[in-house]
Amino acid sequence: MARYFVIRIGRAMITIALVVTFAFVVLRLSGDPALIIMGPEAPPEVIAAFRKAWGLDDPIWMQYFDYFGAIAKGELGRSMRDGRPAITLVLERIPATLTLTIPALLLKLAIGIPGGIFAALHRNSLIDRAVMIGAVAGFTVPSFVLGLVLVLIFAVQLGWLPSGGQETWRHAILPIVTLGIGGAAVLARFTRSAMLEVLGQPYIRTASAKGVSWRAVVLSHALPNAAIPTVTIVGFMVGTLIAGAVVVESVFSWPGVGRLLVVAVANRDLAVVQCILLLVAATMVTSNLVVDFLYGFLDPRLRNREAAGAH
Amino acid sequence: MQPLVSLDGLTVAFNGIKVLDGISLSVGRGEAVGLVGESGSGKSVTWLAALGLLPKTAAVSGSVKLEGTEILGASPSTMDRVRGGRVAMIFQDPASALNPVLTIRRQVGESLALHRGLSGAAIHAEARRLLDLVGIPDAERRLSAYPHEFSGGQNQRIMIAMALAGNPDLLIADEPTTALDATIQAQILELIRRVRRETGMAIVLISHDLGVVAENCDRVAVMYAGSVVEEAPSVELFDDPLHPYAHGLIGSLPPIDGPRRRLTAIAGTVPDPKAMPRGCAFAPRCVHAAALCGTKPPRLRAVGENRRVACVIDRRARATDIIGQAAE
Numbered sequence: 001m002a003r004y005f006v007i008r009i010g011r012a013m014i015t016i017a018l019v020v021t022f023a024f025v026v027l028r029l030s031g032d033p034a035l036i037i038m039g040p041e042a043p044p045e046v047i048a049a050f051r052k053a054w055g056l057d058d059p060i061w062m063q064y065f066d067y068f069g070a071i072a073k074g075e076l077g078r079s080m081r082d083g084r085p086a087i088t089l090v091l092e093r094i095p096a097t098l099t100l101t102i103p104a105l106l107l108k109l110a111i112g113i114p115g116g117i118f119a120a121l122h123r124n125s126l127i128d129r130a131v132m133i134g135a136v137a138g139f140t141v142p143s144f145v146l147g148l149v150l151v152l153i154f155a156v157q158l159g160w161l162p163s164g165g166q167e168t169w170r171h172a173i174l175p176i177v178t179l180g181i182g183g184a185a186v187l188a189r190f191t192r193s194a195m196l197e198v199l200g201q202p203y204i205r206t207a208s209a210k211g212v213s214w215r216a217v218v219l220s221h222a223l224p225n226a227a228i229p230t231v232t233i234v235g236f237m238v239g240t241l242i243a244g245a246v247v248v249e250s251v252f253s254w255p256g257v258g259r260l261l262v263v264a265v266a267n268r269d270l271a272v273v274q275c276i277l278l279l280v281a282a283t284m285v286t287s288n289l290v291v292d293f294l295y296g297f298l299d300p301r302l303r304n305r306e307a308a309g310a311h
Numbered sequence: 312m313q314p315l316v317s318l319d320g321l322t323v324a325f326n327g328i329k330v331l332d333g334i335s336l337s338v339g340r341g342e343a344v345g346l347v348g349e350s351g352s353g354k355s356v357t358w359l360a361a362l363g364l365l366p367k368t369a370a371v372s373g374s375v376k377l378e379g380t381e382i383l384g385a386s387p388s389t390m391d392r393v394r395g396g397r398v399a400m401i402f403q404d405p406a407s408a409l410n411p412v413l414t415i416r417r418q419v420g421e422s423l424a425l426h427r428g429l430s431g432a433a434i435h436a437e438a439r440r441l442l443d444l445v446g447i448p449d450a451e452r453r454l455s456a457y458p459h460e461f462s463g464g465q466n467q468r469i470m471i472a473m474a475l476a477g478n479p480d481l482l483i484a485d486e487p488t489t490a491l492d493a494t495i496q497a498q499i500l501e502l503i504r505r506v507r508r509e510t511g512m513a514i515v516l517i518s519h520d521l522g523v524v525a526e527n528c529d530r531v532a533v534m535y536a537g538s539v540v541e542e543a544p545s546v547e548l549f550d551d552p553l554h555p556y557a558h559g560l561i562g563s564l565p566p567i568d569g570p571r572r573r574l575t576a577i578a579g580t581v582p583d584p585k586a587m588p589r590g591c592a593f594a595p596r597c598v599h600a601a602a603l604c605g606t607k608p609p610r611l612r613a614v615g616e617n618r619r620v621a622c623v624i625d626r627r628a629r630a631t632d633i634i635g636q637a638a639e
Binding site for chain 1: 359362364387388390391392393394395396399400402404407408409410411412413421422425426457459470473474476477
């Protein structure tokens with residue numbers, strides 16, 4: 001078992017390193033931070049001094065090794081715009097983002113899972129069709145469109161809620177709902193198909209044949225099996241907690257990590273972008289890792305394979 | 312004497328297509344009844360329908376009586392007490408018939424809690440006794456194992472233990488050995504016979520294997536295309552099948568002794584439920600078919616004391632029966 005953990009964690013580290021490398025290369029090939037931050041009219045000697053100060057005049061492979069060397073020492077670099085440590089800038093923004101993404105995740109779970117289960121149990125009924133039409137609409141409409149529509153209705157027309165900003169809890173409602181609806185739709189469809197698959201299995205008929213009430217068949221025989229595929233998608237959602245609100249934060253002018261990322265990319269503020277990507281990759285990889293271990297917990301068949309593989 | 316379970320005119324249709332057409336069959340206390348016929352003849356559907364286990368899209372009509380009480384369309388709570396408590400059922404593929412994420416203790420214990428009102432340590436002790444009874448070695452430890460940790464034969468033993476947990480009066484065994492290899496098949500059948508001897512419960516053995524049915528059942532009903540075409544004591548059926556279909560089935564078995572002979576096959580295929588012949592469903596394949604057979608389906612009628620057959624042209628039928636049916 002310990003070996004299994006070590007292999008998984010090793011693989012996770014490699015994934016993170018690849019993400020960081022990719023970001024490093026793409027950002028350096030796609031624009032010059034000196035020109036963007038100092039402005040195209042800056043005198044050449046200012047640009048040269050800026051490049052020298054940030055090590056941008058070194059060959060790219062040297063910059064790359066310097067960067068990895070710094071990460072190994074726990075230094076994630078400084079913002080080229082204001083010189084503050086990138087990690088500080090990012091950490092400052094995290095609470096604002098989580099203020100949106102955690103309630104949105106809860107909303108997704110609270111609507112998506114019961115909705116999917118309900119639709120599966122009433123397959124082909126009117127309610128099932130309604131839930132599924134809602135779900136298709138929910139995940140085909142992009143979040144910026146949904147966000148703007150909600151603003152139009154609740155902020156502009158009805159005037160119930162503010163259209164953007166972060167001053168009060170009421171400002172958080174529309175972005176949370178925008179994030180939540182799309183995710184709930186995805187989750188509902190996923191849960192429904194997982195439930196339908198499970199309800200068609202012979203062991204469900206066995207449970208009914210031994211006199212288990214339908215309610216108990218659903219709760220104690222079907223749900224534990226349907227949870228296995230559903231956990232995958234929930235894990236993915238947990239992985240997007242930090243950077244999953246880029247678009248919505250922009251629409252609602254919410255000062256979170258997502259907006260910081262947009263601004264930092266536009267400015268080619270390399271250290272900040274890399275710091276965010278590192279964090280995003282780490283959260284994603286961690287949640288995948290947790291999902292993998294949850295599989296073992298939920299499905300005894302996998303548990304044994306892992307144990308067998310570890311010997 | 313009142314039969315334990317009696318089906319009368321049990322009919323099942325899916326989307327308006329009849330797959331079961333007026334099944335009438337009874338099972339006495341402690342009796343072993345075989346149900347034979349090829350796949351799709353309605354053997355399993357008969358009992359799934361009787362126990363209310365078909366999906367809601369199935370239209371079920373007719374009558375199912377348990378000791379004289381109608382249970383077809385009974386309330387869900389009544390049916391939950393009948394299922395497992397009075398009539399238990401085991402299925403063809405034991406590996407997929409057990410829940411993969413629940414321990415054996417949990418699955419056997421569930422029946423004990425539901426039908427015997429046991430809890431806690433009593434469940435554990437009784438589940439252990441049942442596993443011992445069905446021949447699972449090291450029962451104490453194996454209670455906390457999951458279905459995938461057992462072989463197919465062991466899983467079927469566990470299914471039997473689960474069925475026994477409710478002390479049922481009738482066990483429906485739906486092709487219990489079809490998915491198992493020959494030696495395991497013999498062991499499972501031996502277990503079923505032993506359990507029957509010890510508990511005195513009745514059994515309905517659904518199988519396409521005539522040998523299995525002949526060995527284990529007192530009485531056999533032969534099904535064809537959603538109807539019972541012949542019903543007889545096992546010995547009589549195998550010695551002297553009356554219905555041409557039953558005759559064909561038995562003719563296709565190799566004899567264990569005597570000179571080797573060419574095995575006969577029944578020509579043609581089972582009719583599509585969507586396009587059933589107007590008369591006897593077997594007529595298009597029947598070597599004895601006469602003009603009369605194409606007009607209306609033959610009714611199951613008594614022949615002698617304890618046999619019934621749904622054919623107008625059998626050798627024992629009196630001329631008056633044929634004329635009588637033709638006149639109707």
